[in-house]
Amino acid sequence: MKKNRFHSRLTGIMYFVCILFMCIGLRLCQIQLAKKAMYRSRILNQIEAKDEEIGERGNILDQSGKQLAxxxxxxxxxxxxxxxxxxxxxxxxxxxxxxxxxxxxxxxxxxxxxxxxxxxxxxxxxxxxxxxxxxxxxxxxxxxxxxxxxxxxxxxxxxxxxxYRKDIYETLVGMVRFTKDSKEKKAGVFGIESRYEPYLAGKILTRSKYYSRDKKKVLPTSMEWMYTNLNGNNVYLTLDNEINYILNDEIKAQYDALNAEEAYGIIMDPQNGKILGISTYTRNPKDLRNQVFQNQYEPGSIFKPLIVAAALDEGLIQKNSTFNIGNGSIVKYRHTIRESSRTTTGILTTTEVIKKSSNVGMVLISDRFTEEQFEKSLRKFGLYDKTGVDFPNEIKPYTTPHKKWDKLKKSNMAFGQGITVTPIQMATAFSAVVNGGKLFRPYLVEKIVDDDGVVLRRNIPKVVRQVIKPEVSEMLVGMLEETVAGGTGSRAKVEGYRVGGKTGTAQLSSNGRYLAHQYLASFVGFFPVENPQYVILVMILKPQAESVFGRYGGTASAPVVGNIIRRISKIKNVSSQEVSKIISTKKETLEEKPRPVLGEEMPDLKGLSPKEVMNLFQSTNYDIHIKGTGLVVQQEPAAGKSLEEVNKIEVILE
Structure with missing residues (x-):
């Protein structure tokens, strides 16, 4: 009896122990398997510390190293x-x-x-x-x-x-801010900041360290990280800060003087597609689009050289071909097309059609194209595609296949109506007209350099195609020089320099109808004629001059280009007798006094050229304002004044 009771108790104890171990085993399984992640997280929270390091964003600089962002x-x-x-x-x-x-x-x-x-x-x-x-x-x-x-x-x-100069560069350089996709750090939201975000953004490195229970000792299991450069890369633009300053200064002055609605400008090197200057002004402060790349316009008469070049290249006309303008009007499909000037009548040569900006002459030239030929010529100039410029959200020109044209379309497009293009498209195509016929892809970024100075990427000029023959380009250069020398572009003339160009006055439309006395006044010029280094396009939307004549491209925009050329020629090595005189004057001035040195006080700038002034302050963030042309005659602050609280420096040239 006692033996049975003992066995019963022993069996009960064994069952209890087994159940206990089963419970412990199940609990261990729960901890180690089912809830492993939860307990691991709790332990790590107690002993692990994470150190996050974020690299600095790369800088955006002009071609000389001037910091823009x-x-x-x-x-x-x-x-x-x-x-x-x-x-x-x-x-x-x-x-x-x-x-x-x-x-x-x-x-x-x-x-x-x-x-x-x-x-x-x-x-x-x-x-x-x-x-x-x-x-x-x-x-x-x-x-x-x-x-x-x-x-x-x-x-x-x-x-x-x-x-730097946010008022000038904002629509080009862009800005950064927190976005839905970048909560930890700011990211570029438009402009160069957005387009080159992968290169500019700093890297994020997270380090983990494990501590003892009292958190006084770092456990030897912690990894030691080697030095890593987390900073973003520096982006160097093709922009020239000196040229860009001149472009903005001249456009802003005319924009204000004419109380225009908008104004834009672009300066390109026609020999390689580099963009040297960009300017945009608008009355809408909330509009952060860059109009040079992101808006379309009917170009007006600045479009005419492209059609004449195409006609010459196809052998449809010759340089000495003549066209009977009659009394200055022509009827096409019950629609009358007139000259903008009543004096444009009679017989005109090809050169005179460009020089006098004849609408009727361009219609007669367009009659020699088939619609298929005309479309092919537009495509060769890249007017059916984006230019491929390295700027985000470039828009495509509004052009349609010739099979969808009405009968009047070809005639209107010949003088720049019925087709819309972006300013960058117009400047790129015009560059091909004067550079020997090569259509280059325009670009804004010269190179990308890492924080250690290693060049990671360098843009090189890319020829998209040969649009016209070199000899045809040479003919157009001569015609466009005559247009400035004694034609509609005479207000862009610069003493001592051979300048070429074309005026444009595009009548604005609304709800399918053209508006009376509302224009886009344009001028596209280039210099020096013997070896074009600069193509300059200036567009002024709705200039409010007192007279209608003052709203035309020849009076509103051509003088702006002339002033820009005059000022660029003073600071750049452009071959000219006038430049030689200035260089000689500068040398005499430099012999009289030593070169100024930048310190805590304002140096004496008198006698310096604009280029020397910009070079002196290149590594600083002062807001430099230069007025006039020639050499420095006045300055503010005066020489010897403290620069400690100075943000703006003004110099006057004569």
Whole structure:
């Protein structure tokens, strides 16, 4: 009986132990398998610390290295009052020393508040915001005498994106901000900042360290990371800051003088497709599109050289071909096309059609094309496709296949109506007319360089196709020079230089009808004629001159191009007798006084050329305003004045 009772108890105990071990086993399975991730996360939260490092965004610079978009490091100074109680008196003494030296602006009320927070044993107190690197080092130096200052003093780094002359460069360079896809750091949202985001963005590196239970020792399992350069790459543009300044200055002056609705300009090197200058102005401050790449216009008469070039290249006309303009009008399919000038009548040669900007002459030239030939010529000039410029969201020109044209379409397009193109498209196509017939792909970025100075990518000129023969291009260059010398473009003439170009006055339309006396006034010019280095396109939308004549391309836009050429020729090495005289004058001036050196005081700039002024301030962020042409005769601030609080420098040339 006792034996059976013992066996029963033993069996019960064994069952209990088995069930206990089963429960423990199930619990272990639950912990190690089912809830492994949860417990692992809890443990890591207790012993793991993650240190995230974000590299700085790369800079955007012009071709000479002038910073157009750059970073400004700023710091927030934070202390932990709860850890200062042992050295409180010494800390306050040093902090007062910082205030007395005017390193930080700390008044009596600040110190009263700080003492209360010491007593409350608070763990977080901001004592300064947006300080620079120099101020940071001064603060560290003043507080470094206190034992274990690293335990309670922290500098939180913040990077602010800064822009040089935002009013000029914003629609081109773009901006950065937080987006839905980039919550941890700001990303480019338009312009070059957006197009080259993968190159400009800094990298993110996350380091993990594992601590002992008391978090006083770093466990040897922690990985030691080798130095990695996390900074983004620097993007160098083809833009020339000096040329771009001149372009903006002249366009802005005319834009304001004519109270225009919009104005745009572009300067290109026709020999390679480099964009040297971009300018856009609009009355709508919320419009951040760059109109040069992202808007379409009927070009008007600046389109005529393309059609004449195509006709000459196809052998449909000759340079000495003649056209009977009659009384200055022609009827096509019950629609009368007239000359803009009543004096344009009679017999005109091909050159005179361009020189006098004859609409009727262009219609007669277009009659020699079949519709298929005409479309083929437009396609050769790239007017059915985007140019491929490295700018985001370039829009495609509005052109349709010839099978969809009405009977009047070809005649209208011949003088720049019924077709819409972007300014970049027009400047690119015109460059092919004067550079020997090569259509280049335009580009904005010269090279991309990493933070260590290694060139990662370099853009090289790309010829899309040969549009016209070199000899045809040479003929057009001669015709366009005559247009400036004694035709509709005479206001773009520059003493001592051979300049070519074409005027354009496109009548604006709305709801399918053309508006009376509302125009897009344009001029596209190039110089020097013997070896074109610059193509300059200026467009002014709805100029409000008192007379209708003052709203035409020849009066509203041609003088702007003339002024731009005059100023560029003074600062660049362009062959001319006038330039030789200026160089000689500069040499005499330089012999009389030593070259100025930039320091804490404003140097004497008198006698310097605009290029020398820009070179002197190249590595700074001063807002440089240059007025006039020639050499410096006046300056503000005056020589010898402190530059400590100066943001803007003005010089006047004569």
């Amino acid at each position: 750059f970073n400004k490091r700023q710091y927030t100074v934070i202390i932990d009052p709860s850890k200062i109680h042992i050295n409180e008196d010494q800390f306050l003494k040093n902090l007062q020393d910082i205030a007395e030296k005017k390193i930080l602006d700390l008044d009596a009320s600040f110190f009263e508040t700080l003492e209360k927070e010491f007593q409350a044993n608070k763990k977080y107190k901001v004592i300064a915001k947006k300080i620079d690197d120099v101020t940071k080092e001064k603060i560290k130096e003043c507080l470094s005498k206190i034992p274990e200052e690293r335990k309670y003093l922290f500098f939180k780094k913040e990077i602010e994106r800064e822009y």
